[in-house]
Amino acid sequence: MPVLEISSLKKSFVAPDGARSLVIDVPRFTLEAGEQVALAGASGSGKTTLLHLIAGILAPDSGRVVVAGEEMTALSEAGRDRLRARTIGYVFQTFNLLQGYTALENVMLGQMFGGGADSRRVRELLARVGLSGRLNYRPRQLSVGQQQRVAVARALANRPKLVLADEPTGNLDRRRAREALGLIREVCGENRAALLLVSHDQDALSQFDRVVSLGDVNRALYAGTANEKAIGFSATGGARVK
């Protein structure tokens, strides 16, 4: 059973001039357990909106999102919050760590709203990302790379079945970006979590075996494009259609 199943998902927004524009139109998309997929798309192509729809942060106009066998789009807002807290981990571009909290507390918050607090797991996760000596540091006391690692640990704190990563390397230099991405992939692999990463960074995308162009998934961008045309990138960057 897929961890993520999207069908006929549509989302539109009303522009300031009153015109309604369709931003997301995904006929079908699936992600299997343990699978790691990169979703490639330019800035403003609706990547974040799609992730928000998957996470239940936004409600679609129509269509279905099923996460870990539970239909996110059929739930109330509180139900979506619960499902998200239980099954989804989220890594943000700007990390979105809470500044007033220590690294330990930031990660603990990642599990408190879901399945209960397990400080041993939190400590293990922070140790896994190399921050066992920084448990009580506040985000501003950590380097950018360390903050990213806290964000990764937080996303995995609630043992999610699905990790959504939104431009997680956008604020890092190339070397750190590679390290961070490697870490996310490794830790997701160790935790058997499916990973859906959205990025426009070619270097980041090149590290994934399976890269999907958002334009091929989202018909709102290229009306009439065939559904779910998976595109992979070769090691040299050449695209191949599966």
Add this chain to the structure above:
Amino acid sequence: MKKMMTNWSGAKGLLMIVRRSLGQHALSTIITALSISLGSGLVMAVFSIKSQTYQAFTGGQAGFDAVLGARGSQLQLVLNTVFHLETSPGNIPWAMYRQIKQDPRVKLAIPYAVGDNYQGFRIVGTTREIFTEFEYQQGRKFQAQPGGRFFNADSSTKDSANVTESPHEAVIGSYVSQATGLRAGSTFNPYHGLIYDERQRHRDRYTVVGVLEATNSPSDRVIWIPIEGVYRMSGHVLRGAGETFRAAEGEEIPDEHKEVSAVMLKLRDPQSGFQLDQTINKQGKVATLAWPIGRVMAELFDKLGWMNRVLALVAYLVIAVAAGSILASVYNTINERRREFAILRALGARRATVFSVIVIEAALIALIGATGGYAVYAAILAATKIIVKAQTGVELNVWQIDSILWLTPLLMVAVGTLAGLIPAFKAYRTDVAEHLAPTS
């Protein structure tokens, strides 16, 4: 079980967020809590002082049931005789004292003659019965401190007050001793009038023979001397018979010349009071009976009823200002915290969680403030206690249990919680997607 665990960890998360938030906004939290402490303490102190003052002045702690004095205001009579405040409304002849003393309805009658002071503490001429018979509280009589005694002069067992034995002895209240430094064996000269004026010094010299144990009553502020001493004080004239009379040394004073400011009465029963009230106040024209003392004082407080309404209004305003300060303090943080709320929501926190965080924060600020209010209350009451004791001799009890002491903090917390609802609603409405920017 799992659901319970989830709820428990959610609650822990919630408290962690509240704690961190208060810590992050420590300055505004402290200032707001302090303003609530001040408000809460002020409201508790004002109402507690009012209530205790009312009890002290109307609660029947005077030791007497009634006061007989010159025709005039009952309130003035009570204030002058029982609380040793105010001036005397006039004098009544000695014969009236004798008459009321022999009345079978009267259990105890003690004369009270006032007109002099020492350093502002009034000197009261009376009889030894004030020490031997009078109970300032049920079962409690004045006690002289070790090394002291009561004055010897005693007219109560004789038909007249012409007792010349030791008329220059004085027994002083504990507060007088503290304030003036007079001790057993000290001597002093009285000053004429009830307000201290060093030009009004009498040449008579009195010896303190005893200091009374503290009674926490107005009597602690009194200097007691034999009533004979008042009659014989240099410069005093007696008008008991309508004409002026000056007592010559060694010469007996005829009863018709003597007069007293008032007579303090202990009655056999309430019925006696009713009858005497009829006889003296309703049918008589020469004297006034202030009875019952508690009712007379209660009338004073009733006249000041408008003050209670003003105090209540001030209290409501203080509470409203406290609520406003909580609202402003928490509300101002909401905009800067929207991103935090959005992140928490993205991590799975429900709208209700975010709402609860703000309401709990507001309630906690109010609770901290209300708790601090007890310190403010204690400080105000401690200061007031000293002032009231100095001015009236009445002792206030800082820690007397009064419903206002739990009602005010409770009200503060309730109002603080209500004030938190507005910013909480604003936080509740935070749009997660909008505040998780940037988007890609």
